[in-house]
Amino acid sequence: SSELTQDPAVSVALGQTVRITCQGDSLKKYYASWYQQKPGQAPIIVIYGKNNRPSGTPDRFSGSTSGNTASLTITGTQAEDEADYYCNSRDSTGSHRVVFGGGTKLTVL
Amino acid sequence: QLVESGGNMVQPGKSLRLSCVASGPTFRNYGMHWVRQAPGKGLEWVAFISDDGNKKYHDDSVEGRFTISRDNSENTLYLQMNGLRREDTAIYYCATEGGSWYYLDSWGQGTLVSVSP
Numbered sequence: 001s002s003e004l005t006q007d008p009a010v011s012v013a014l015g016q017t018v019r020i021t022c023q024g025d026s027l028k029k030y031y032a033s034w035y036q037q038k039p040g041q042a043p044i045i046v047i048y049g050k051n052n053r054p055s056g057t058p059d060r061f062s063g064s065t066s067g068n069t070a071s072l073t074i075t076g077t078q079a080e081d082e083a084d085y086y087c088n089s090r091d092s093t094g095s096h097r098v099v100f101g102g103g104t105k106l107t108v109l
Numbered sequence: 110q111l112v113e114s115g116g117n118m119v120q121p122g123k124s125l126r127l128s129c130v131a132s133g134p135t136f137r138n139y140g141m142h143w144v145r146q147a148p149g150k151g152l153e154w155v156a157f158i159s160d161d162g163n164k165k166y167h168d169d170s171v172e173g174r175f176t177i178s179r180d181n182s183e184n185t186l187y188l189q190m191n192g193l194r195r196e197d198t199a200i201y202y203c204a205t206e207g208g209s210w211y212y213l214d215s216w217g218q219g220t221l222v223s224v225s226p
Contacts, residue, residue: 033212035152042216043152048207054214086152090211096166098142098154098211 004032004087004101011107012077022070022087022101032070032087034063037103043086047072074106082108111203116220123193123224129186129203129217137181140164140206142213143188145199145222155201156188157210171197193224 004024012018022032033048045054047063060075070089074081085104091097115127129141143155156167156177165177176189186203200219207214 030211031209033207035213037152042202042218043213044216045207045212045214048212048214049209052208084151088152088154088211088213096157096164097168098157098213100144100152100154103151 003092003099004089006085006087006101006104008102009105009107011109012074013109014079015076017073017075018077018106020072020074020085020104020106022072023068024089024092024099024101025068026089026092026099027065027068027070029092030089031065032063032089034061034070034072035086035088036081037084037086038082046085077108079108082106111205111215111217113201113203113217113220116201116222118223118225119193120226121194121224124189124191125193125222127188127190127201127203127220127222129188131184131186131205133184136184137161139214140210141177141179141186142204142206143177143186144202144204144213144216145197146202146219147196147199150199153199157206158186159210190222193222195224197222198224 035043037043046057051063087101110132113129158177174192178187202219204213204216
């Protein structure tokens with residue numbers, strides 16, 4: 001079972017703002033990173049750390065953390081943002097183990 | 110660029126070795142991960158190895174059966190998989206570490222391992 005919890009599915013109207021959340025004890029100590037995966041493709045990292053975007057990630061993607069909850073926000077969602085999104089962090093016990101959330105399927109209406 | 114290979118269909122109890130070849134001169138500067146994804150399921154972290162190979166961490170689900178290793182002279186990451194089980198069936202991805210060791214920056218396209226009688 002995952003130590004990071006995500007909503008299985010979220011939908012958003014084209015052009016609107018959507019927030020995808022990730023909850024877990026480890027997020028009180030460690031930042032999350034976020035990955036986008038489209039069907040048949042490998043994941044790509046879109047946000048890491050406090051709120052860092054790799055080159056290539058559109059600036060409509062942003063990240064934040066409050067308490068035990070990390071959020072990925074997409075402002076002005078585009079059709080091409082429809083994908084599965086996964087958060088990850090390290091294990092809350094301090095062991096050297098990486099954990100992923102169960103993933104959120106984002107549908108753009 | 111990362112290119113995985115070695116995936117195959119095998120019977121339970123058998124072994125496989127996956128490889129991940131990195132292009133470019135910087136492979137030796139990065140820790141590396143293996144992550145898997147069962148059909149229709151989410152991402153599951155498998156193992157991590159530090160840039161110099163001295164630190165290795167494995168998930169509990171594969172501890173004692175799988176071993177991560179690397180050859181920096183060959184720009185290659187490995188995953189030795191012994192005692193394969195049906196539940197190991199998945200696409201296996203290699204990925205480089207990012208700003209912190211548990212971020213996964215660049216990913217390969219994956220190689221499919223299928224464990225079936």
